[in-house]
């Protein structure tokens with residue numbers, strides 16, 4: 001299988017090149033030139049398999065320049081019982097919300113308690129093997145700018161991985177106390193964490209600048225190193241997400257909730273559009289899906305886009321209770337547009353340029369039709385997010401986080417509007433304990449304090465929901481990093497950390 005850029009059909013690469021490079025040199029994203037086609041027989045053959053076996057089967061269709069042994073090594077090092085608490089890293093939990101059964105797919109049993117672990121636990125293995133195939137013997141230096149979740153998930157994924165080094169930059173006052181502690185206590189001989197004096201944009205701009213500064217790129221090269229990327233537009237982060245949708249479909253058949261061939265609906269709390277796009281790719285491969293429900297918070301740029309065909313990021317930015325979805329530019333949408341525009345690279349490139357220059361573009365009527373035939377867009381604000389957490393907890397004694405709550409609320413709006421009661425899978429993207437403050441505000445506002453660990457304890461006492469081990473342990477870990485640097489000095493920081 002080969003991949004090409006969404007902004008240049010002639011830029012064609014192997015899977016290993018797509019993963020090692022991260023993004024195409026023309027600024028486009030790598031997409032598979034054709035998707036594998038799974039029949040009912042294929043799905044039947046997946047039914048008796050474990051999660052890891054299903055993952056190996058699916059990866060072998062996409063990573064055709066990897067051997068079966070290499071793929072098995074990647075999968076079995078990533079999804080271990082030790083890291084995910086069981087041999088089923090993405091369990092389905094059936095609950096009822098306002099009379100409708102919802103199958104909640106818990107994607108947060110990994111080491112950092114957010115769904116990003118599903119991809120970032122395996123990406124380092126894909127990446128080191130890809131580098132070996134494309135530039136043997138070099139050490140990959142991965143720089144990350146994070147507003148919280150990605151940084152910690154990337155650190156956990158890359159810690160002590162051979163031939164990689166990672167430096168994470170975060171805004172000194174722009175992450176939650178829990179997220180700061182998660183990063184500053186990080187273990188691993190090849191990782192480093194540094195706060196910067198500035199906001200997330202400053203961190204992001206600083207990282208991008210370092211990537212493209214010739215002097216430092218050359219210095220790395222002279223030292224047998226090269227820059228690589230772990231951000232969510234890397235194909236190596238999208239691919240692992242396809243697996244859990246297909247696996248969930250098989251689980252529903254095994255649980256006799258659906259019959260083979262029945263359609264399901266899929267609901268995803270969406271930010272950068274990576275997770276929901278993976279679900280859409282699973283549909284293109286043959287998984288029967290009726291509707292994709294794209295749930296946003298008050299930053300509802302995607303809701304408007306799905307309803308009007310106009311993408312317009314010129315709007316107020318809200319800091320919400322579901323911060324991992326506080327995004328106005330959903331990068332992975334580009335891959336969906338490329339598909340709906342029948343692989344018209346020139347058209348996609350035009351829209352992306354308009355987004356850069358005017359902050360806005362409008363797709364053609366044909367693309368609009370394709371979007372609305374398969375996608376429903378909705379959003380909910382913080383008040384409704386908290387009310388949904390409270391209701392689900394009161395009715396079912398099940399505690400969900402703020403992002404998952406947005407998805408459940410929007411699903412409820414969808415059912416109200418359409419009456420469609422197709423069996424549904426709702427992606428649950430974080431443990432409620434990652435956002436204890438907002439979750440506590442929802443279920444017991446009087447117990448809110450300014451001490452993160454006291455709130456974790458309160459939440460546990462009030463709801464009886466077990467605290468995930470990585471969060472419980474955090475309190476006792478030593479602070480390892482307390483570096484702070486000016487945004488202007490990030491390049492110097494990288495050089496001195498790498499010793500070059």
Ligand SMILES: *Cc1c(COP(=O)(O)O)cnc(C)c1O
Nearest residue numbers: 270271272273274275324429430
């Ligand atoms: C990153 C993230 C999302 C958004 O996922 P996308 O793939 O960017 O759409 C949703 N919820 C949580 C908890 C996240 O960390």
